[in-house]
Amino acid sequence: MKAVQVFSIKPQRPTLGTFNFDTERIIACLPEEIRKEGLIFDLPLLRKIPFLLRESEELTLVLIKEEKYYFVAEAIKEKPKRVLGCAIDLGSTTIALYVYDFISERIIKEISLFNPQIEIGEDILTRLHFARKAENLAYLSKITLEAINRAFEEIGSEEIFFLSLCGNTAMTHFLLNLPVNYLIVEPYVPVVKNIPFYSAKELGFSIHPAGKIFIFPLAGTYFGGDLIAGLYETEIYKKEELSFYLDVGTNAEVVLGNRDFLLACAGAAGPALEGGIFECGTQAKKGAVEKFFMPQGETRLYYKTIGDEEPIGFCGSAVIELMADLFLQDYITPEGKINPTKVSPLLIEINGERALLLIPPDETLHKKPIYLKESEIKSFLRSKGAMYTILQLLTEKVGITFQEISTFFVAGSFGNHIDVPSAVILGMLPEEALTKSEGIGNGAGKGAVKFLQRANYKEIEEIVKKITYIELNVESRFMELLTGALFIPHVNFNLFPWVKKLKEEKRKCSKW
C-alpha cells in the first residue's frame, strides 16, 4: 500500500438522531482496512474540517500511512493534479532525489545534487571529526537540509507529503543532528538504530506542514539505511535460495542470506575499487579514461575518454579492467608485481619505482604521463582481497560454497561500472559471479522509491531484525583468509579454473 493514499470522498450529510461527528463522517467513507488501523487527524486540518465539509460536497483526502496509524494530513476542495512524495538517497557525494506522484503512480522527476558537506571534506572521516563540535554538527545538518529544501522548492514544497530517506550511518546522524562523537572512537557506537517517525517539520524539511518522513533504520556503524533500502529492493530476505548483496562504494558492504537469515559484513574495500588510491585516478568527468584497449600483440594502449577529450586521468573501473588484461598478458605477476622480464615500452620508472606507462605525456591534457605504479597495484590487491575474503568468510560462516549462491546482486558505483569478468580475473569476485551477477544500479535509491509505493514498515523492521553483523575487527579468521586473496586471482589458483584456463591461453575473454 502506498505511503500516501489519496481518496475523493462524498461524506453523508448529518441528520438529527444519528451519531454525527464531522470526522466520523469522513472516516465512514474510507476502506475498512484503513478504518481498523486507526486514524489521526492533523490538528490544523481538524480546525478547518467543519467549514470544508460544508463548502464542498466532495473532498480529496491525503492520508499518510504511518507504522500503526493512518494520518489525515490534508483535505482539499479542488481535486489536486498531483500529490507528491520524494525518495532520497543521501549519499556522501551525491544526494539523489526521486520525485514520485502518488496519483499517477510514477516517478515524475529525478534530481541529483552534490552533497554540500563536501565543502568540509570529501571523505566522511573528515566530516565526522569536524562534527564533534555541536555547532559544526548542526551546521552539517543545516546545509544538507537547505540543499534538499532548495530542490523541494523547485518541485513545489507544499505538494510533497512524504519523504522516504536512506543514508549510511554517518549521513543519517548528520541529517538528524545526532552526535557522532562516539561513532568515531572505539567501539564506534551510533546513537540510534530505528529512527522514530518524526514529522518532516520537526526535522527541518520544508514540505507540506503535515508531511511525514520515513528514515531507513541503521543496522550498524558501517551498515546504514542505504543498505537496508538496497536489501528491501532486492528482497533477498524473502527468497528460499541464498543470495549475495554487494554494495561497493566507499566501503564494501556485503550481505549473504535468504528468508531465514541475513549475515552482514562491511570493510574498507572501497576506496581502491573507486580509483581513489591511484595517483592518476580521477572521478568520472570529461577527459577521464573510461576504457583502455590492449589488442593482443600490440605494445601500446588505446583508450576512450569521457567526452572524447584529451585524457586527464583514469576512472577506477577502467584501470581494473586494464589490470585484468595486464595480468593475462604477463605485465603483472600473480603477486601483483610488474613483471621486470617483460620487454615493453610500457615499462617505466616513477621516482625510482617500477610502473606502467598507460598514456604518454604528449597525448594528455596536462602533458604529464598517465601511469600505474607497482605500489598502487599492491594497494589494490589489499582492497580486492578484502572484498573476496568477505565473501569467503560469509560463506564459511554459513557452511556453504559459492556454487550454492543463486544471485550476486551488485549495487552502487561498483555495480554500475565494473566489468564482472575483469573483477573475476583479478580475484575480486568468485567465478560464480560470471553467470550469476545482477547489477541493480542504485539499490538504495530504488529501495527508497519502493517504500513510497509499498510503505511496509514491518518488512523493514524484519530485515533489520534478521541481520547478524560480523565485525571484521574481531574476526581473526578474516586475516587468515585474506593472506591467500592478496594474489591474482588467489594463492590457490584452483579456486579460479576459468581464469587459469584464460591465463594459459594468455588472452582475455572480453567483448572486443
Next chain:
Amino acid sequence: MKAVQVFSIKPQRPTLGTFNFDTERIIACLPEEIRKEGLIFDLPLLRKIPFLLRESEELTLVLIKEEKYYFVAEAIKEKPKRVLGCAIDLGSTTIALYVYDFISERIIKEISLFNPQIEIGEDILTRLHFARKAENLAYLSKITLEAINRAFEEIGSEEIFFLSLCGNTAMTHFLLNLPVNYLIVEPYVPVVKNIPFYSAKELGFSIHPAGKIFIFPLAGTYFGGDLIAGLYETEIYKKEELSFYLDVGTNAEVVLGNRDFLLACAGAAGPALEGGIFECGTQAKKGAVEKFFMPQGETRLYYKTIGDEEPIGFCGSAVIELMADLFLQDYITPEGKINPTKVSPLLIEINGERALLLIPPDETLHKKPIYLKESEIKSFLRSKGAMYTILQLLTEKVGITFQEISTFFVAGSFGNHIDVPSAVILGMLPEEALTKSEGIGNGAGKGAVKFLQRANYKEIEEIVKKITYIELNVESRFMELLTGALFIPHVNFNLFPWVKKLKEEKRKCSKW
C-alpha cells in the same frame, strides 16, 4: 499500567564486536512488555543521549505510555524526587486539577479553578454563540489554557509529563480551538469524536516539552468526555448486572448498561435541579440556605445557611428537599400547585401569583422575602419529570424494570448534594434508588485520575464503541412518558408505593 513509567537503568557498556547503539542499550534495560510494544525517543532527548550515557552510569528514564507505543520523554542523571501527571476535569464552571506523582503513586495536590470562560457567560450557550467567530473561539481556548498553565507553574511545569483531561463536548472543542459553529445549529454536529494523541506542546500546555496529553473522547453533542471518564471510573461496562450512571449538572446525562451494551441519553433536566430556575435561588456560597427544616405541625420554616450568615437565597438542593416536605404536608398538590385550601402564614402572593414564603424579609440580608412561586414549582416538575422519563425510557428500550437495576451511580453536583429520599418523594428517581443509589462525587475527575494510573486506551475506546445514544428530540415516546411524570411523584401513584404510604401518614421519613 501507569501513564508514565519511571525506570532507573544501568545500561551495559558498549564493546567492540557487538551490536552497539546507544538507544538499544537503553531499550535492553526495559521490561519485555514495553520493548515489544515499540519505543519512540523524543528527538531533543536523542541528541543528548550519547553524552548522558557517558556522564552517568545510571539514568532515570521517563516513559510515556501512548496508545500503540512507549515514548521516551526524558533521561535524567539525578533520580528525580517526583515525576508528575495531572488529571483535569474541565467543567464549565470549575476546572478541577488532581496532581498525581507517578513515583509515590499518590495524588499530592488538588486544585480548583474557576473556568475563566465565565467572563463571557455563565451558561455554555452564551459561550458557544460567542465562539462562532474564529478569534473569539481562539480567545476562549487561550484563556482556558492560560488559567491551567498558571496552575502548572505553581506546581512545577517541567515536572509534569502527562495530562489526562475530560470535558463536555463544548469544553473540549473550546480547549482544542475547534469550531463550534455547527455544534449549535441543527443537527448539532461536533467536529471530532476520538481526539488524537497530540503533544501537550502542540495544544499549548506548558508542561515538560516532551509531555503528552490524553483527552477523553466524546460520544455525542450532549455526551462528552466527562461522561466517558465517569463511566470509566464506575466500570459499569464490565459488570454482568445492569447499572444506571447519572450525572446531573447543567444537563441530566444518563447511561443504562452493563458489559454488553451502554444506552445513553441526555436532556436539559439540569438547570432546574441546580436551582437556576428559582428567583430566590443562589449558588452555594455564604448566606445560601443549604437546608430547610419543617417540623410536623409547625407553621413556619427553620433553616441553616452556609457560614451561618443572614440568608440571601437558597441552594437548589435545599429547595428540593423542602418541596418534598411541602408535598407530604399538603402545601403542594400532586399537580404541582400550591394548595389554596391550606390555611397557613406561608401562603403569600408575589406579583399576583401564588407563592410560599420561606423566609420573611426581616430575617434576610437584603431585607426582601425569600419565596417559592407556583410557576417555579411547575418548571421544576418539567425538569424532574424529564429526569424520571429518561430513566423510564431507557429501561423500556432495554425491556427491563427498575427492579432489575443493581446500582444507581449518581455523579456530579446532584450526586453530592441531593437527598435521595426527597428526590424519590418528588418522583425524580424511582423508589429503587432509595436502597441502590451510590453517590460517587466527581466521577469525571476520578476517571481522569484513574487514567493516569491505568492508561488503558483500549478500554476507553471500547466504552465509546459500546455506547448507543438515544436522541430525545426524535423520540416521540419520550413526550408520551413525560406527561405522566409531570405529577408528584407521578400520575400513576402505584409506581411509588413507599411515597404513597408516606403521604398517607403525612410525614416525611427523614433524618431529623
